[in-house]
Amino acid sequence: MTTTSLDAVTLGKQLNASDISDTAIALLDEQGTVVAWTHTAERLVGYSARDAVGRSAALVLPSFKEATPTSAFVEQCHTENGWSGATAVRHRDGRVLDVSVRITMLRGQDGTARWLASVTDTVPQSGDPIDRSVRGPLLARAGIGVGIRDRRLRSTYVNDVAESHDGIPRDRRLGRRFTEALPGANAETIEAVMRQVAQNGATKILEYRTWLPTNQGPEHQFAVSFQCLQGADGESLGVCVISADITASWQARERLAVLSQAGTRLGSTLDVMQASQELADLAVPLLADYVAVDLEQSISIGEGPPVGISATTGNRLPTFRRAGLASIHQGVPESPWMRGEPVNVPPASPFASVLRDGKSRLQPVLDTAPGTWVDEVPELAHRVREYGMHSIMVVPIRARRALLGVALFVRTTDPEPFHEADLLLAEELVGRAARALDNARQYARKHTAALTLQRHLLPRQLRGGTAVEVASRYLPADVDHGVGGDWFDVIPLSGARVALVVGDVVGHGLHAAATMGRLRTAVHTLADMDLPPDELLAQLDDTVQRLGEEDADTPDQAHVVAGATCLYAVYDPATRRCTMASAGHPPPAITDPQGRVSYPDLPTGAPLGVGLGDPFESVELELAEGSVLALYTDGLIDTRDHDIEKGMHRLGNALAQPGRSLEDLCDIATKTVPDQAPCDDVTLLLVRTRSLSPSRVVTWELPGDRSAVCRARNLATRQLTEWGLEGLEDDTKLIVSELVTNAIGHGTGQIELRLIRHQVLTCEVSDAGPCPPRPRRARATDENGRGLFLVTNLSRRWGSRSITGGKVVWAEQDLPHASGPRSAAA
Incomplete structure (x- = not known):
């Protein structure tokens, strides 16, 4: 992708309203004598109307200094019907300025002619090198309509281009006011501006949209400059009207406005499929009638790393999957592949060329003749011809020197073929989307890795032995928040007892999952020592503080252990007694065999790693056989819209159903979480107590x-x-x-x-x-x-x-x- 700034090049290659408003204007007769002057001309060369009117153009044009007004100057104007080019003009203070001059012939009602000299400084005060290189040639190439009106605003002289702008023939225009020749709201507005300019000598710019008289296509945008023409006495002689079709520039400005929004719109999600769809939606109908975004298949499923450009040498092309689709037609009928489906890339197509060399391809006119690459994929060939795909751009999506995918831009209904300016805009859009996609890809990889790590670290099979019956659920948080550090466990102990554990590491992501694994291992080690719950949490608290101190010494401060909560309980089926202690964790819900739900008065204690030094307290309860204990993390009861107490009440209602299986209760309890994506992982461990026969x-x-x-x-x-x-x-x-x-x-x-x-x-x-x-x-x-x-x-x-x-x-x-x-x- 080119690194050239689209803003500078696109606007530099189009005509802007400022180009005609800053143009110095002088009206010359057929002999090259100045007959009218403007304030812009005075600002450019330093001569006032009193100094210039009645004198030869050679006064300020060094190139005509030695020529008589009726020889070289007039001869060149008549020979070329006006002329344009770069030259120099002499400032009143003696300086010579590099300018672009355009001499335009104007014809009057009686067959007389006038010459309009429009002069533009090619070295603007801003010193912009791009503006300096293109501004003069712009005025030389652009089709500018020119008209002269007298004090009563009647048309006296006009050039041939003016008719193509408003559709008014010369014979219907000359001698009439604008409202007489073309009645309407625009005409009244334009005439009001001309009247104001003629009265106060100011320069005015007016932009308006209309349809060209010979064009049934889209509206065109025009910029009109009105400058007061002054005579030798400095009084107003009338108004010079210069109009320019700035549709291309206007469209470019609209596109740049979209680009300014693209930075936020294209970075609004961390989902690669959604980011691809946002790119397609942004480009239709702004740039194309149909857009498809295809990602290398490992990107679309959150894997990687992406293939490098060098990996596409020869005929061995990576596999792509369609990730984004947009069209001016409902249902995107142009695409033979829907989102998520693999895409067939013909080896001889522009797509393959883009993949091989990493450069964009612009085909202003798509060759759809029989036997071309289009026919290599019959389902594609059918749609290309059916929907009239006539112009395409294929742009690689790259980030970190790796290929993420390709974006296809197609025009069908719009008859205008793509141009270089369109390709620049497409590359800019794709470049910004590539950054968003790369961020989403990296997040997806980390999210997948964290989720995989967490699932591997969580127990694959819970064994309650003769002490308890067990069921569990783990629901990871939504993609915007990532995987957390929740864990649960059922650990067999000596004497038929079991330890029941649930915990939650502060934070989300890969590090939270890894920390969870470390703490789960530590709990297993301490449980093997048969420590009472309060003593075990005290030892675990020391472990978390030690891990935090070790991590604090590492350069990556993001990996510092920020703390965790934990509930540890030991149930003895021989005595039906359960001893539990909490480190900042919500209490368990206990449902007796009759379906009555209660929450024990359990001292909460400080979270692990906080370092308060307060001892943890244990509570011992006797449970009836068949009681159900629900151990959970706060993601189950704490949501964005409801506080913890309401969540606990909601959970209690879900569990108050005696006779239901634990699996059913798990489903019922997790479904009580509101429909919106959870803001934290949801973890639930249910155990039904058993007792040993005497x-x-x-x-x-x-x-x-x-x-x-x-x-x-x-x-x-x-x-x-x-x-x-x-x-x-x-x-x-x-x-x-x-x-x-x-x-x-x-x-x-x-x-x-x-x-x-x-x-x-x-x-x-x-x-x-x-x-x-x-x-x-x-x-x-x-x-x-x-x-x-x-x-x-x-x-x-x-x-x-x-x-x-x-x-x-x-x-x-x-x-x-x-x-x-x-x-x-x-």
Whole structure:
């Protein structure tokens, strides 16, 4: 795409009203003597009407200084019927000015002639090099209508061009006022302006729109300059009227006005398909009758990177997909491909040429004869001929030295072929659209990457075990806000318990999703330590603050962790008790089996990473079997038009439906979000509580001495026999012996032994000792220190957790396959 400024070139190549208003005018007789002068001529050369009228044009034209008025000057004017070109004029102070001169012949009613000398300074005060290079030739080439009117505004002299502007023949014009020759509103307005100019000597400009007398096409825009003609005494002799067809310039100004709007209109969306459609809509009917925008297919689906121009060498062309369509005809019947469909690019077409060299193609006259490239795609050939596509422009859409797509501009109904000025405008529009498309493409890539990362980091399958039934929903935010850092989890814990987690990282985008993954991993690690909810959030808060400090040291401050909210709950199906704590997160909704919904009075706590230092508080609740807990992020309850309390009430109404499945409740609850796009991610985790049958949990109190070891083995053996798990008897007796022995040696007071049969067999030994056991490698001479090593080898996993007044050490064993998992109520 050319980097030339369209504003300067387009306006420089068209005639403007200012070109004729700044033109110095002098009226000469057939011998080249000045018979009338204007204020603009005085401003240009310094001579007043008293100085110039009655003297030869050679006074100010050095090129005619040595010629007599009736020889070279008049001879050249008659030979060429006037003439134009660059020359020099002498200022009164002696300076020589480079100017463009145009001598126009005017004829009067009695057959006499006059010469109108129009002089334009080719070096304007602005010093604009483009204006300097084109302004003079403009007046030389433009078809300018010229007329002279006397004090009574009757036409006395006129040139041939004037008739083509208003359709009034010379014989009907001369001797008449304008209102007499062409009655109408425009005529009255023009005559009023002429009268004002004749009276006060001012120069006036009038612009108006009308149809040319021989043209049935669109309206034309005219600029008319009115200058007072002065005699030798400085008094008004009449008015000089110069009219110019400035339609092209007017259209250019309209297009530039559109370009000024294009910057905002083309950047209003971060969707590549919508940005392409905006380009097409902007160009029709301003520039073309039909426009199609095709994007390289990876761009249209938010992938990339785009192909480089060099990737289109040879016959190997990238695949394109239609992204934008606009037409003066409803339904865009000219296009054989609709939006989103792949486009067939003929190898011999201008499209392929544009893709190969990256340069725009202008075909003012499209060759649609049989056997041309058009026939390579039959469905395209049919539409080209049916709708009369006669002129096209193909412009590459490029950004960062990469090819994003191509834009096709076509004229069908408009008979005017495309010109270079049209191509400049098209390239400017496409260039601005390319920047918007590139921004949208990069956003789409980041949005897709963030969404993919978040979905990979979220749990793919939730397992509630024998403790809870689980269902969830995650709805990403709309494209204008991007992916957030919401997450949820159900983490199996020892003793058939589960941890329920929901959290929300502040912010959106790729970094929020990555931070969410770090926090989810940290929660899993802390959950494996079996920390109580309040202690876990305290540890997680330290983690977030540490991550924030580490990120603050990086150059990219946009990646600093800004904080997060989190709700962590632990449910024990053996006791039906749920312990929960919150770090700045809204409380869960709890629905009892009868459908009554409540929100627990849960201390909110500070968000993670804020660094207030206040301790988190836990709340313990007993839940009826079959209760439903709803853990969610604020995107579900907080919308643009409703506050959180209304959102919580709306959620409660959705959940108050006993007997419905969790999947149904998820659908119902998420559909309560208002129809407008959510301003944040919507996350919902629903769990229905279960309870373990008393027959699956057995607890014994044991003395804190050595006799407890033998008693514990015997109790465990009898219970395993009752459960039909004789195959685990040997390993269980050894595990029980070691755990009880460890409690006696390192704990105080009574010991409690509990066996739980759920999806695994769990053996728990609790005591009043505060210190958890630590495995160590025993030396060959040590008599002790191998107990935990033995437990490690006999169990699938083991660990310990703190409880009020002591600790619990536990070990899990896989159940024999023959026994199989049984229902929680068995």
